Amino acid sequence: MCIVLRMSIGQTFLGLLEATPRHGYDIKRRYDEHFGHARPVAYGQVYATLSRLLRGGLVEVEAVEPGEGPDRKRYAITEAGVTDVAQWLARPEQPEPYLQSVLYTKVVLALLTGRQAAELLDVQRAEHLRLMRDLTRRKRDGDLAEQLICDHALFHLEADLRWLELTTARLDELAAQVRR
Amino acid sequence: MSAPLLVAEGLYRRFGETVALVDAALRIDEGEVVAVLGSSGSGKSTLLHCLAGIVRPDRGRIVFDGQDLVTMSDARRSALRRDAFGFVFQFGQLVPELTCLENVALPLRLARVPRRAAEQRAGQWLERLEVTEVAGKRPGEVSGGQGQRVAVARALVTRPRVIFADEPTGALDSLNGERVMRLLTEAARDTGAAVVLVTHEARVAAYSDREVVVRDGRTRNLEVAA
Structure with missing residues (x-):
């Protein structure tokens, strides 16, 4: 990394x-x-x-x-x-706005084309969790520097997962909006 | 493939008008750490309570080590919970009148282990959980992180086959939460205990071997696409 x-x-x-x-x-x-x-x-x-x-x-x-x-x-x-x-x-670093989300685009396209958006979100969630497990293992065996670097990545992945969960919970609402 | 240690199928449970579980399923092998993820009200705690023999499902089948938990008598279920299962809850749920050492020794005393032997083993577990300094203190006198490590020691002291942990880090800050998870999963792996870990935090779930998601009472195994 x-x-x-x-x-x-x-x-x-x-x-x-x-x-x-x-x-x-x-x-x-x-x-x-x-x-x-x-x-x-x-x-x-x-x-x-x-x-x-x-x-x-x-x-x-x-x-x-x-x-x-x-x-x-x-x-x-x-x-x-x-x-x-x-x-x-x-000088403070510019926080990353993350406004151009590929995932959001995929979810909307899945809904527009009648595909399983929930499935797509679950696949992504599994991928995120797999990486989080790898980082957690790496953290367990690493020194403090390694632990802090892994933590930085873990917190960001966790934020993504929260978004995945929230979006899953609002899929019906989003589907109604994009198909309008 | 060997038989799973604990398997649940077709679980359905409602509380009044509220349906908590619908066709929920889960299997866990010996020594495996499985995270049950889900948002508040998703049914994940009800699933854990069913698996642990605390709540009886309205329908479905739960088999632990060849024994059917659903049809088992209440007395037998209580004995199983005491002898084969360990529990860690969000807020420790330690007995406030007892010292931390006595709290850890309590499951052994209930299993009629003599006081001295029970407290000796409890002391070893406090050491293992890096919390020997609180042995003589009561739960109200220790920090949240220390109390939770005492609770983990109490869950492990009987060398259970399965540990049920319901949001074990929910009341802790990140650093203490990580410490509890590291110690809990290391100790479980060393003793060969399986862990059912209910959490809404992905960083906590990352200590597991695999995850199951509960959504609207239904379970879903997450598998990474090849």
Whole structure:
């Protein structure tokens, strides 16, 4: 499960660099430890992101150390980088409105075409519950970070299930409305 | 396939004008955790009460380990509930005058186990449920989460074949609810007990092996499409 969106990898790297300058390898290691979980960040993405931050003046190369292979660069955050990460942390994330529901569309189409909408909702419910069971098992065997990540997903799935239940309870009403 | 531990078929039950169950069915195998999901008034608690021999259905068949619960005498049903079933309810339902240790030991005392042996086993279950610190306290002196863990210990102390849990986390916050569910399902799996878990919360149901939904008194098994 990737928990850091592509768009915020840059700020995450800046946050990791704020405590201390690091080599690219060290940034990857720390990132994977805290946020990578089932999907570690690729080396290519690490260096592409650092290049972007470098071009933007948000990080700088503090030292270049010769090694057996290519030279190792140590990256440090700049003042502009500290400001950028501080602004990102302080800015609330936009709550997802979830207004474009594929499920709602399927339910309405099922009703319009005379299919079993309740059946469709039950199949979806079973799929949600299966995933919730998997996450609950994963949570049971995981450390605190894993537990919190799984909880986040579980609460969202539970919200979906409440909607499925409510919609099931209102199917007759919805059917009368869409067939009008 | 081996015979199910508990099987119910064609259950019908009404209370006055209200029909609570219509052709409800459920089967549970040894050691299985089955969640019964449904909204308020769906009939899920009535189903649990029928399965546990608390309420007799108007029609239908309930067989536990080869014994027919519907035609069984009241005395035999009471004995079965005491010896083979364990119960956890939403609000613990502990005896307020007894200490938590005495509450857990109570089912054993009713089964004529000597006090000392009963309290020793009760103490072990309190430890298992991570709640030894409340052994000498009365239910009114402990938190909701602690009280519910005491209730789970009491349900397990006789090593029942089936545990009936009716909204066991309904009065708890998320963190305490999770702890109760983790301890309840782990202990049940270790002892081989089956669990019938009635809940309206999907996160609680996720601790089960499979789910059955009750809607307007009818049961429906949820199966994931292949």
